Amino acid sequence: MNLTKQQYAELVKKASPNSKLLPDCLWAFVVGGAICLLGQVLRNAYMVWGMTLTDAGTLSSATLVAMSAVATSLGWYQKLASKAGAGTLVPITGFANAVVSPAIEFKAEGFVMGTGAKMFVIAGPVIVWGMMASVIWGVVYYFIRPFLG
Amino acid sequence: MEQRKGSTILFAKPASIDAFAAVGGKKECEGPLGKEFDLCDTDTMFGEMTWERAEVAMQRLAAKKCLEKAAIEANKLDMVFAGDLQAQCTASNYAQRDIGAPMVGLYGACSTMAEGLALAASFCAAGYAKHAMAMTSSHFCAAERQFRFPLEYGGKRTPNSQWTATAAGSVLLAPNGKGPYVQAVTFGRINDMGIKDINNMGAAMAPAAADTLLRFFSDTGTEPADYDRIFTGDLGAVGSTLLEQLCAKGGKKLTNHSDCGLLLFDREAQNTGAGGSGAGCSASVLCTYILPKLVRGELKKVLFVATGALMSTTTFQQKESIPGIAHLVYLTSEAGSHS
Numbered sequence: 001m002n003l004t005k006q007q008y009a010e011l012v013k014k015a016s017p018n019s020k021l022l023p024d025c026l027w028a029f030v031v032g033g034a035i036c037l038l039g040q041v042l043r044n045a046y047m048v049w050g051m052t053l054t055d056a057g058t059l060s061s062a063t064l065v066a067m068s069a070v071a072t073s074l075g076w077y078q079k080l081a082s083k084a085g086a087g088t089l090v091p092i093t094g095f096a097n098a099v100v101s102p103a104i105e106f107k108a109e110g111f112v113m114g115t116g117a118k119m120f121v122i123a124g125p126v127i128v129w130g131m132m133a134s135v136i137w138g139v140v141y142y143f144i145r146p147f148l149g
Numbered sequence: 150m151e152q153r154k155g156s157t158i159l160f161a162k163p164a165s166i167d168a169f170a171a172v173g174g175k176k177e178c179e180g181p182l183g184k185e186f187d188l189c190d191t192d193t194m195f196g197e198m199t200w201e202r203a204e205v206a207m208q209r210l211a212a213k214k215c216l217e218k219a220a221i222e223a224n225k226l227d228m229v230f231a232g233d234l235q236a237q238c239t240a241s242n243y244a245q246r247d248i249g250a251p252m253v254g255l256y257g258a259c260s261t262m263a264e265g266l267a268l269a270a271s272f273c274a275a276g277y278a279k280h281a282m283a284m285t286s287s288h289f290c291a292a293e294r295q296f297r298f299p300l301e302y303g304g305k306r307t308p309n310s311q312w313t314a315t316a317a318g319s320v321l322l323a324p325n326g327k328g329p330y331v332q333a334v335t336f337g338r339i340n341d342m343g344i345k346d347i348n349n350m351g352a353a354m355a356p357a358a359a360d361t362l363l364r365f366f367s368d369t370g371t372e373p374a375d376y377d378r379i380f381t382g383d384l385g386a387v388g389s390t391l392l393e394q395l396c397a398k399g400g401k402k403l404t405n406h407s408d409c410g411l412l413l414f415d416r417e418a419q420n421t422g423a424g425g426s427g428a429g430c431s432a433s434v435l436c437t438y439i440l441p442k443l444v445r446g447e448l449k450k451v452l453f454v455a456t457g458a459l460m461s462t463t464t465f466q467q468k469e470s471i472p473g474i475a476h477l478v479y480l481t482s483e484a485g486s487h488s
Contacts, residue, residue: 003356003398005343012344012352015390017308024305072301081303082420088303097303105299108199122302 165326174315260457287427318432351388382409382431
Protein backbone atom coordinates (compact mmCIF):
# COMPACT_ATOMS: atom_id res chain seq x y z
CA MET A 1 0.00 0.00 0.00
CA ASN A 2 2.36 2.67 -1.23
CA LEU A 3 0.19 5.69 -1.72
CA THR A 4 1.23 9.33 -1.60
CA LYS A 5 -0.90 11.89 0.22
CA GLN A 6 -1.88 13.38 -3.14
CA GLN A 7 -2.98 10.01 -4.52
CA TYR A 8 -4.98 9.35 -1.36
CA ALA A 9 -6.58 12.80 -1.54
CA GLU A 10 -7.80 11.87 -5.04
CA LEU A 11 -9.34 8.63 -3.76
CA VAL A 12 -11.03 10.51 -0.90
CA LYS A 13 -12.45 13.09 -3.28
CA LYS A 14 -14.00 10.36 -5.42
CA ALA A 15 -15.41 8.46 -2.41
CA SER A 16 -16.91 11.47 -0.62
CA PRO A 17 -20.39 12.54 -1.71
CA ASN A 18 -20.91 16.23 -2.41
CA SER A 19 -23.71 18.25 -0.85
CA LYS A 20 -26.86 18.24 -2.97
CA LEU A 21 -26.52 21.71 -4.42
CA LEU A 22 -29.98 22.26 -5.95
CA PRO A 23 -32.17 21.04 -3.04
CA ASP A 24 -29.86 22.81 -0.56
CA CYS A 25 -30.13 26.09 -2.50
CA LEU A 26 -33.90 25.77 -2.83
CA TRP A 27 -34.34 25.12 0.89
CA ALA A 28 -32.09 28.10 1.72
CA PHE A 29 -33.91 30.36 -0.74
CA VAL A 30 -37.42 29.44 0.39
CA VAL A 31 -36.78 29.43 4.15
CA GLY A 32 -34.49 32.49 4.07
CA GLY A 33 -37.01 34.29 1.88
CA ALA A 34 -39.87 33.35 4.20
CA ILE A 35 -38.02 34.76 7.23
CA CYS A 36 -37.37 38.04 5.36
CA LEU A 37 -41.00 38.15 4.21
CA LEU A 38 -42.09 37.73 7.82
CA GLY A 39 -39.83 40.67 8.73
CA GLN A 40 -41.47 42.80 6.06
CA VAL A 41 -44.97 41.81 7.20
CA LEU A 42 -44.03 42.73 10.78
CA ARG A 43 -42.63 46.10 9.70
CA ASN A 44 -45.75 46.97 7.72
CA ALA A 45 -47.94 45.85 10.61
CA TYR A 46 -46.01 48.05 13.08
CA MET A 47 -46.40 50.98 10.67
CA VAL A 48 -50.12 50.34 10.38
CA TRP A 49 -50.23 50.51 14.18
CA GLY A 50 -48.75 54.01 13.98
CA MET A 51 -45.00 53.51 14.37
CA THR A 52 -42.46 55.58 12.45
CA LEU A 53 -40.44 53.81 9.75
CA THR A 54 -37.34 53.64 11.99
CA ASP A 55 -39.24 52.36 15.02
CA ALA A 56 -41.10 49.78 12.94
CA GLY A 57 -37.78 48.52 11.51
CA THR A 58 -36.19 48.24 14.96
CA LEU A 59 -39.23 46.52 16.42
CA SER A 60 -39.53 43.99 13.61
CA SER A 61 -35.83 43.05 14.09
CA ALA A 62 -36.42 42.73 17.82
CA THR A 63 -39.49 40.58 17.22
CA LEU A 64 -37.57 38.25 14.87
CA VAL A 65 -34.77 37.92 17.44
CA ALA A 66 -37.29 37.08 20.17
CA MET A 67 -39.04 34.53 17.95
CA SER A 68 -35.71 32.91 17.06
CA ALA A 69 -34.73 32.74 20.74
CA VAL A 70 -37.99 30.97 21.60
CA ALA A 71 -37.71 28.62 18.60
CA THR A 72 -34.07 27.87 19.55
CA SER A 73 -34.90 27.03 23.15
CA LEU A 74 -37.67 24.69 22.01
CA GLY A 75 -35.20 22.98 19.65
CA TRP A 76 -37.22 23.95 16.54
CA TYR A 77 -34.71 26.31 14.99
CA GLN A 78 -32.02 23.63 14.79
CA LYS A 79 -34.47 21.24 13.12
CA LEU A 80 -35.32 23.81 10.46
CA ALA A 81 -31.66 24.81 10.05
CA SER A 82 -30.57 21.21 9.40
CA LYS A 83 -32.53 21.53 6.14
CA ALA A 84 -32.36 25.25 5.41
CA GLY A 85 -28.63 25.87 5.99
CA ALA A 86 -27.76 29.43 4.98
CA GLY A 87 -31.50 30.23 4.80
CA THR A 88 -31.65 30.19 8.60
CA LEU A 89 -28.01 31.25 9.18
CA VAL A 90 -27.93 34.55 7.28
CA PRO A 91 -31.05 36.41 8.55
CA ILE A 92 -30.97 38.10 11.97
CA THR A 93 -32.73 35.02 13.42
CA GLY A 94 -29.55 33.03 12.73
CA PHE A 95 -27.53 35.49 14.78
CA ALA A 96 -30.00 35.17 17.65
CA ASN A 97 -29.75 31.38 17.41
CA ALA A 98 -25.94 31.60 17.56
CA VAL A 99 -26.16 33.54 20.85
CA VAL A 100 -29.03 31.67 22.50
CA SER A 101 -27.85 28.13 21.73
CA PRO A 102 -24.53 28.32 23.66
CA ALA A 103 -26.29 30.27 26.41
CA ILE A 104 -28.60 27.29 26.95
CA GLU A 105 -25.99 24.60 26.32
CA PHE A 106 -23.40 25.90 28.78
CA LYS A 107 -25.86 26.67 31.59
CA ALA A 108 -24.65 23.43 33.16
CA GLU A 109 -21.31 25.17 33.91
CA GLY A 110 -23.04 28.00 35.79
CA PHE A 111 -24.42 31.43 34.88
CA VAL A 112 -21.05 33.21 34.99
CA MET A 113 -18.45 30.80 33.60
CA GLY A 114 -21.01 28.85 31.57
CA THR A 115 -23.74 30.98 30.05
CA GLY A 116 -21.88 34.27 30.59
CA ALA A 117 -18.52 33.19 29.21
CA LYS A 118 -19.79 30.99 26.39
CA MET A 119 -22.76 33.02 25.12
CA PHE A 120 -20.71 34.77 22.43
CA VAL A 121 -18.48 31.83 21.54
CA ILE A 122 -20.00 31.61 18.03
CA ALA A 123 -21.30 35.15 17.54
CA GLY A 124 -18.25 36.80 19.15
CA PRO A 125 -15.94 36.47 16.13
CA VAL A 126 -18.70 37.82 13.89
CA ILE A 127 -19.07 40.89 16.12
CA VAL A 128 -15.28 41.45 16.39
CA TRP A 129 -14.57 41.21 12.67
CA GLY A 130 -17.88 42.82 11.69
CA MET A 131 -16.99 45.88 13.76
CA MET A 132 -13.45 45.90 12.39
CA ALA A 133 -14.78 45.76 8.83
CA SER A 134 -17.20 48.60 9.50
CA VAL A 135 -14.40 50.77 10.96
CA ILE A 136 -12.24 50.14 7.88
CA TRP A 137 -15.16 50.87 5.58
CA GLY A 138 -15.87 54.07 7.57
CA VAL A 139 -12.32 55.30 6.97
CA VAL A 140 -12.49 54.39 3.26
CA TYR A 141 -15.89 56.09 2.98
CA TYR A 142 -14.51 59.25 4.65
CA PHE A 143 -11.89 59.59 1.91
CA ILE A 144 -14.05 58.69 -1.10
CA ARG A 145 -17.14 60.65 -0.04
CA PRO A 146 -16.00 63.97 -1.63
CA PHE A 147 -15.80 62.17 -4.98
CA LEU A 148 -19.23 60.54 -4.72
CA GLY A 149 -21.04 63.86 -5.14
CA MET B 150 3.63 -19.48 25.56
CA GLU B 151 2.42 -16.33 23.94
CA GLN B 152 3.81 -15.68 20.53
CA ARG B 153 4.47 -12.55 18.65
CA LYS B 154 4.58 -12.52 14.88
CA GLY B 155 5.43 -9.14 13.45
CA SER B 156 2.94 -6.74 15.00
CA THR B 157 0.49 -9.45 16.03
CA ILE B 158 0.28 -11.08 19.44
CA LEU B 159 -1.10 -14.64 19.21
CA PHE B 160 -2.28 -16.00 22.56
CA ALA B 161 -1.22 -19.55 23.36
CA LYS B 162 -4.14 -19.62 25.81
CA PRO B 163 -6.87 -17.40 24.38
CA ALA B 164 -8.83 -15.23 26.83
CA SER B 165 -12.53 -15.98 27.17
CA ILE B 166 -15.31 -13.40 27.04
CA ASP B 167 -17.56 -14.37 29.95
CA ALA B 168 -20.16 -11.63 29.71
CA PHE B 169 -20.98 -8.44 27.85
CA ALA B 170 -23.60 -5.72 28.05
CA ALA B 171 -24.69 -2.68 26.07
CA VAL B 172 -26.60 0.43 27.05
CA GLY B 173 -28.08 2.75 24.43
CA GLY B 174 -29.81 6.08 23.99
CA LYS B 175 -33.09 6.74 22.21
CA LYS B 176 -31.82 6.88 18.63
CA GLU B 177 -29.60 3.81 19.09
CA CYS B 178 -32.48 1.80 20.56
CA GLU B 179 -34.71 2.83 17.66
CA GLY B 180 -32.03 1.63 15.22
CA PRO B 181 -31.64 -1.80 13.58
CA LEU B 182 -29.90 -3.25 16.68
CA GLY B 183 -32.31 -1.62 19.17
CA LYS B 184 -33.80 -4.85 20.51
CA GLU B 185 -30.39 -6.26 21.39
CA PHE B 186 -29.48 -3.54 23.89
CA ASP B 187 -29.62 -4.62 27.53
CA LEU B 188 -30.81 -1.22 28.68
CA CYS B 189 -32.26 1.78 26.86
CA ASP B 190 -33.17 5.24 27.95
CA THR B 191 -35.84 7.10 26.06
CA ASP B 192 -34.66 10.63 26.85
CA THR B 193 -30.88 9.96 26.81
CA MET B 194 -30.43 11.81 30.13
CA PHE B 195 -30.35 8.56 32.16
CA GLY B 196 -31.98 10.40 35.06
CA GLU B 197 -29.14 12.93 35.33
CA MET B 198 -28.99 16.72 34.98
CA THR B 199 -26.11 17.02 32.50
CA TRP B 200 -25.02 15.10 29.39
CA GLU B 201 -21.64 14.36 30.97
CA ARG B 202 -23.28 12.76 33.99
CA ALA B 203 -25.63 10.87 31.69
CA GLU B 204 -22.59 9.29 30.02
CA VAL B 205 -21.18 8.34 33.43
CA ALA B 206 -24.52 6.72 34.25
CA MET B 207 -24.43 4.77 30.97
CA GLN B 208 -20.99 3.32 31.77
CA ARG B 209 -22.02 2.48 35.31
CA LEU B 210 -25.14 0.70 34.03
CA ALA B 211 -23.17 -1.19 31.37
CA ALA B 212 -20.61 -2.34 33.97
CA LYS B 213 -23.26 -3.40 36.50
CA LYS B 214 -25.26 -5.28 33.88
CA CYS B 215 -22.14 -7.06 32.66
CA LEU B 216 -21.14 -8.09 36.20
CA GLU B 217 -24.70 -9.23 36.86
CA LYS B 218 -24.67 -11.43 33.73
CA ALA B 219 -21.33 -12.95 34.78
CA ALA B 220 -22.67 -13.35 38.34
CA ILE B 221 -19.63 -11.79 39.98
CA GLU B 222 -19.20 -8.87 42.37
CA ALA B 223 -17.38 -5.66 41.42
CA ASN B 224 -14.69 -6.37 44.03
CA LYS B 225 -13.62 -9.43 42.00
CA LEU B 226 -12.49 -7.22 39.11
CA ASP B 227 -8.71 -7.27 38.80
CA MET B 228 -8.47 -4.71 36.00
CA VAL B 229 -10.74 -2.30 34.19
CA PHE B 230 -9.67 -0.72 30.89
CA ALA B 231 -12.09 2.08 30.14
CA GLY B 232 -12.29 5.09 27.87
CA ASP B 233 -14.63 7.64 26.35
CA LEU B 234 -14.59 10.85 24.31
CA GLN B 235 -14.88 13.42 27.08
CA ALA B 236 -11.79 15.52 27.73
CA GLN B 237 -9.53 13.87 30.33
CA CYS B 238 -11.62 10.68 30.00
CA THR B 239 -13.94 11.84 32.75
CA ALA B 240 -16.92 9.62 31.93
CA SER B 241 -14.78 6.54 32.58
CA ASN B 242 -13.05 7.93 35.63
CA TYR B 243 -16.29 9.07 37.25
CA ALA B 244 -18.07 5.79 36.49
CA GLN B 245 -15.31 4.00 38.37
CA ARG B 246 -16.04 5.97 41.55
CA ASP B 247 -18.77 3.42 42.29
CA ILE B 248 -16.97 0.35 41.00
CA GLY B 249 -13.64 0.71 42.72
CA ALA B 250 -11.52 -1.70 40.65
CA PRO B 251 -7.90 -1.15 39.51
CA MET B 252 -8.40 1.04 36.50
CA VAL B 253 -6.52 2.08 33.38
CA GLY B 254 -8.01 5.03 31.52
CA LEU B 255 -7.67 4.91 27.74
CA TYR B 256 -8.12 7.42 24.96
CA GLY B 257 -8.27 6.01 21.46
CA ALA B 258 -11.34 7.95 20.26
CA CYS B 259 -13.59 5.51 18.35
CA SER B 260 -10.88 2.80 18.54
CA THR B 261 -10.99 2.59 22.33
CA MET B 262 -13.11 -0.58 22.58
CA ALA B 263 -10.66 -2.64 20.53
CA GLU B 264 -7.78 -1.07 22.47
CA GLY B 265 -9.38 -1.97 25.82
CA LEU B 266 -10.40 -5.43 24.67
CA ALA B 267 -6.89 -6.15 23.37
CA LEU B 268 -5.32 -5.01 26.65
CA ALA B 269 -7.81 -6.91 28.83
CA ALA B 270 -7.29 -10.07 26.73
CA SER B 271 -3.52 -9.68 27.02
CA PHE B 272 -3.75 -9.35 30.82
CA CYS B 273 -5.96 -12.45 31.05
CA ALA B 274 -3.88 -14.51 28.62
CA ALA B 275 -0.72 -13.61 30.55
CA GLY B 276 -2.35 -14.58 33.85
CA TYR B 277 -2.18 -11.06 35.31
CA ALA B 278 -5.94 -10.87 35.77
CA LYS B 279 -8.67 -13.38 36.58
CA HIS B 280 -11.40 -10.90 35.66
CA ALA B 281 -10.64 -7.96 33.38
CA MET B 282 -13.21 -5.58 31.99
CA ALA B 283 -13.04 -3.47 28.82
CA MET B 284 -15.57 -0.69 28.66
CA THR B 285 -16.19 2.42 26.58
CA SER B 286 -18.89 4.97 26.00
CA SER B 287 -19.78 8.05 24.02
CA HIS B 288 -22.69 10.47 24.28
CA PHE B 289 -23.85 12.45 21.25
CA CYS B 290 -24.73 15.54 23.26
CA ALA B 291 -21.55 15.58 25.38
CA ALA B 292 -19.39 15.05 22.29
CA GLU B 293 -21.19 17.63 20.14
CA ARG B 294 -20.70 20.45 22.59
CA GLN B 295 -17.07 19.49 23.20
CA PHE B 296 -16.03 18.96 19.59
CA ARG B 297 -18.53 20.90 17.49
CA PHE B 298 -21.38 23.28 18.29
CA PRO B 299 -24.10 23.57 20.94
CA LEU B 300 -27.00 21.19 20.27
CA GLU B 301 -29.52 23.93 19.53
CA TYR B 302 -27.19 25.75 17.14
CA GLY B 303 -28.61 25.79 13.62
CA GLY B 304 -25.80 24.18 11.69
CA LYS B 305 -26.07 22.02 8.59
CA ARG B 306 -24.15 18.73 8.62
CA THR B 307 -22.13 17.74 5.58
CA PRO B 308 -23.02 14.38 3.95
CA ASN B 309 -19.60 12.97 5.00
CA SER B 310 -20.04 13.74 8.67
CA GLN B 311 -20.73 10.96 11.15
CA TRP B 312 -23.12 10.77 14.08
CA THR B 313 -21.66 10.18 17.55
CA ALA B 314 -23.49 7.28 19.17
CA THR B 315 -25.03 7.60 22.62
CA ALA B 316 -24.08 4.19 23.89
CA ALA B 317 -21.83 2.22 26.20
CA GLY B 318 -20.51 -1.31 25.95
CA SER B 319 -18.84 -3.47 28.56
CA VAL B 320 -17.05 -6.80 28.11
CA LEU B 321 -15.78 -9.07 30.88
CA LEU B 322 -12.83 -11.36 30.14
CA ALA B 323 -11.28 -14.26 32.02
CA PRO B 324 -8.33 -16.60 31.37
CA ASN B 325 -10.65 -19.63 31.17
CA GLY B 326 -14.27 -19.85 30.12
CA LYS B 327 -16.70 -20.98 27.52
CA GLY B 328 -16.00 -18.14 25.11
CA PRO B 329 -16.20 -16.40 22.71
CA TYR B 330 -12.41 -16.21 22.67
CA VAL B 331 -9.82 -13.57 21.88
CA GLN B 332 -7.20 -15.41 19.84
CA ALA B 333 -4.94 -12.61 18.73
CA VAL B 334 -4.56 -8.85 18.81
CA THR B 335 -2.69 -6.35 16.66
CA PHE B 336 -2.13 -2.92 18.14
CA GLY B 337 -2.31 -0.24 15.48
CA ARG B 338 0.21 2.34 14.37
CA ILE B 339 -0.52 5.98 13.75
CA ASN B 340 -1.32 6.61 10.09
CA ASP B 341 -1.72 10.13 8.78
CA MET B 342 -2.45 10.64 5.11
CA GLY B 343 -2.92 14.37 5.44
CA ILE B 344 -6.72 14.53 5.85
CA LYS B 345 -7.68 17.80 7.55
CA ASP B 346 -11.48 17.69 7.15
CA ILE B 347 -12.95 17.14 10.63
CA ASN B 348 -16.26 16.25 8.91
CA ASN B 349 -14.70 13.36 7.02
CA MET B 350 -13.17 11.23 9.74
CA GLY B 351 -13.84 8.00 7.85
CA ALA B 352 -11.30 9.18 5.28
CA ALA B 353 -8.82 10.05 8.03
CA MET B 354 -9.10 6.59 9.64
CA ALA B 355 -9.34 4.28 6.60
CA PRO B 356 -5.54 4.15 5.97
CA ALA B 357 -4.98 3.07 9.60
CA ALA B 358 -7.57 0.29 9.27
CA ALA B 359 -6.02 -0.91 6.01
CA ASP B 360 -2.53 -0.81 7.54
CA THR B 361 -3.52 -2.86 10.59
CA LEU B 362 -5.51 -5.39 8.54
CA LEU B 363 -2.76 -5.89 5.96
CA ARG B 364 -0.21 -6.23 8.72
CA PHE B 365 -2.38 -8.86 10.45
CA PHE B 366 -2.90 -10.88 7.24
CA SER B 367 0.81 -10.80 6.54
CA ASP B 368 1.76 -11.73 10.15
CA THR B 369 -0.65 -14.68 10.26
CA GLY B 370 -0.36 -15.77 6.62
CA THR B 371 -4.13 -15.62 6.24
CA GLU B 372 -6.55 -14.11 3.73
CA PRO B 373 -9.71 -12.04 4.35
CA ALA B 374 -11.80 -14.99 3.16
CA ASP B 375 -10.48 -17.09 6.06
CA TYR B 376 -12.75 -15.08 8.37
CA ASP B 377 -16.56 -15.10 8.45
CA ARG B 378 -16.78 -11.34 8.80
CA ILE B 379 -14.42 -8.39 9.19
CA PHE B 380 -15.91 -5.59 11.26
CA THR B 381 -14.48 -2.11 11.33
CA GLY B 382 -15.70 0.68 13.59
CA ASP B 383 -16.41 3.36 12.69
CA LEU B 384 -15.39 4.20 9.16
CA GLY B 385 -18.90 4.98 7.97
CA ALA B 386 -19.88 4.88 4.31
CA VAL B 387 -16.99 6.97 2.96
CA GLY B 388 -14.29 5.30 5.04
CA SER B 389 -15.59 1.80 4.21
CA THR B 390 -15.30 2.45 0.48
CA LEU B 391 -11.78 3.80 0.97
CA LEU B 392 -10.75 0.84 3.17
CA GLU B 393 -11.85 -1.65 0.53
CA GLN B 394 -9.92 0.28 -2.13
CA LEU B 395 -6.79 0.50 0.03
CA CYS B 396 -6.88 -3.21 0.89
CA ALA B 397 -7.35 -4.07 -2.80
CA LYS B 398 -4.25 -2.00 -3.55
CA GLY B 399 -2.47 -4.02 -0.85
CA GLY B 400 -3.50 -7.25 -2.60
CA LYS B 401 -6.33 -8.26 -0.24
CA LYS B 402 -9.90 -8.17 -1.46
CA LEU B 403 -12.43 -7.56 1.31
CA THR B 404 -15.76 -9.12 0.40
CA ASN B 405 -16.96 -9.85 3.94
CA HIS B 406 -16.51 -6.41 5.48
CA SER B 407 -19.12 -4.61 7.60
CA ASP B 408 -18.79 -1.35 9.48
CA CYS B 409 -20.18 -0.81 12.99
CA GLY B 410 -21.10 2.77 12.09
CA LEU B 411 -23.35 1.44 9.33
CA LEU B 412 -24.86 -1.34 11.47
CA LEU B 413 -25.91 0.75 14.45
CA PHE B 414 -28.15 3.18 12.57
CA ASP B 415 -30.39 3.12 9.53
CA ARG B 416 -28.53 6.12 8.15
CA GLU B 417 -31.17 7.13 5.60
CA ALA B 418 -34.18 6.88 7.92
CA GLN B 419 -32.33 8.15 11.00
CA ASN B 420 -30.46 10.92 9.20
CA THR B 421 -27.01 10.04 10.53
CA GLY B 422 -24.88 11.22 7.59
CA ALA B 423 -22.10 8.77 6.70
CA GLY B 424 -22.96 6.56 9.73
CA GLY B 425 -22.37 6.27 13.46
CA SER B 426 -19.14 6.98 15.31
CA GLY B 427 -17.81 7.49 18.81
CA ALA B 428 -16.24 5.18 21.36
CA GLY B 429 -19.68 3.80 22.21
CA CYS B 430 -20.54 2.89 18.61
CA SER B 431 -18.20 -0.04 17.99
CA ALA B 432 -18.54 -1.03 21.67
CA SER B 433 -22.30 -1.32 21.46
CA VAL B 434 -22.25 -3.06 18.06
CA LEU B 435 -19.72 -5.52 19.51
CA CYS B 436 -22.04 -6.25 22.44
CA THR B 437 -25.36 -6.26 20.56
CA TYR B 438 -24.39 -7.86 17.27
CA ILE B 439 -20.91 -9.39 16.96
CA LEU B 440 -20.56 -11.18 20.31
CA PRO B 441 -24.17 -12.53 20.37
CA LYS B 442 -23.58 -14.01 16.90
CA LEU B 443 -20.32 -15.62 18.11
CA VAL B 444 -22.11 -17.01 21.18
CA ARG B 445 -24.87 -18.50 19.03
CA GLY B 446 -22.29 -19.90 16.62
CA GLU B 447 -23.69 -17.92 13.66
CA LEU B 448 -20.22 -16.47 13.25
CA LYS B 449 -17.14 -18.49 14.06
CA LYS B 450 -14.11 -16.37 13.13
CA VAL B 451 -14.31 -12.62 13.20
CA LEU B 452 -11.91 -9.69 13.01
CA PHE B 453 -12.94 -6.63 15.02
CA VAL B 454 -10.96 -3.57 13.95
CA ALA B 455 -11.91 -0.37 15.73
CA THR B 456 -10.51 2.85 14.31
CA GLY B 457 -9.87 6.21 15.94
CA ALA B 458 -9.30 9.75 14.67
CA LEU B 459 -6.88 11.23 17.19
CA MET B 460 -7.19 14.99 16.76
CA SER B 461 -8.41 17.60 19.23
CA THR B 462 -10.27 20.84 18.59
CA THR B 463 -7.00 22.68 19.26
CA THR B 464 -4.92 20.74 16.71
CA PHE B 465 -7.78 21.04 14.22
CA GLN B 466 -7.90 24.83 14.60
CA GLN B 467 -4.13 24.91 14.22
CA LYS B 468 -4.64 23.29 10.78
CA GLU B 469 -2.97 20.00 11.69
CA SER B 470 -3.97 16.89 9.76
CA ILE B 471 -5.79 14.05 11.55
CA PRO B 472 -3.74 11.01 12.72
CA GLY B 473 -5.71 7.75 12.54
CA ILE B 474 -5.24 4.50 14.43
CA ALA B 475 -6.80 1.03 14.23
CA HIS B 476 -6.51 -1.84 16.72
CA LEU B 477 -7.44 -5.37 15.68
CA VAL B 478 -8.93 -8.14 17.82
CA TYR B 479 -9.35 -11.64 16.42
CA LEU B 480 -12.42 -13.31 17.96
CA THR B 481 -13.59 -16.90 17.62
CA SER B 482 -16.59 -18.85 18.88
CA GLU B 483 -14.46 -21.89 19.77
CA ALA B 484 -11.22 -22.07 21.73
CA GLY B 485 -8.97 -24.02 19.40
CA SER B 486 -9.26 -22.22 16.12
CA HIS B 487 -5.86 -20.65 15.71
CA SER B 488 -5.18 -19.88 12.11
